[in-house]
Amino acid sequence: MKRYSLLLFILLFSGNLFAQRDYLMEKTFTAYSEYLSNKFGIVCMIPEKFANLNKYNVGWKVRKDKDKHSGNMYGLTLISGNKECIVMYSAFPHHVSKEDVEMRKKKALPIYPRGRITFEIKTALGLYYSYGNPLNNDSAKFDFNDYVTIVAGKKAREMFNADSIYIYDIPGADSVYFFDESLEKMRKKKYPYCTSVFISKNDRASMDFKFFFTKKGKKIESEYIAMLSKQIWYEDDFESDKEK
Secondary structure (H helix, E strand, O other), rough: HHHHHHHHHHHHOOOOOOOOOHHOOOOHHHHHHHHHHHHHHHEOOOOOOEEOOOOOOOOEEOOOOOOOOEEEEEEEEEEOOOOOEEEEOOOEEEOOOOOHHHHHHHHOOOOOHHHHHHHHHHOOOOOOOOOOOOOOOOOOOOHHHEEEEEEEHHHHHHHHHOOOEEEEEEOHHHEEEEEHHHHHHHHHHHHOOOEEEEEOOOOEEEEEEEEEEEHHHHHHHHHHHHOOOOOOEOOOOOOOHHHH
């Protein structure tokens, strides 16, 4: 399983592996927050009602199955004071160049983060395995808007100085998987719900969060998401070409 975890990491982040080696080695909140600020112009603070579990660079998958590859690496893991919610912050915010945006538009391909969100949901529904996999069910009807709530405009700016917020449940979230054994044990015992949140800003890196809830916590998930407001913030004067 450790070897498989390493393979997932390489597949997902080979482009960042060496560039971010110092950040990966120093597993502290200071290193993580400085990385976000210096590399992406994103200010990161820990919300008042959350505590740091000191779990960094944790691999996560939508499904444990070896042939289903949708997943990500999360750089910071927090737990609410009442233990009803765990939230993880993406290890590597994703910046899409203007050239890539234009290329994907010409080919009618989804642009990040929509493409990534689609892959996660379709993996959870059993419709997607990996890029080019013959088991992918590309003919199945899938409407992005049936699963995802998009918050844009004033609300997104007030919360994160972002342009858009994407919020969606992971279907069958009790089947997601952590590569960290202690977190996986916690999840299986108490947190059967998973809500994913992406924030994006034009010409800037998108960042995603995974919220894991108890039954009680899920009932007030909007309150937990709101606790991140202004704790994650896009700086206005950041030169976005540094993200490339």
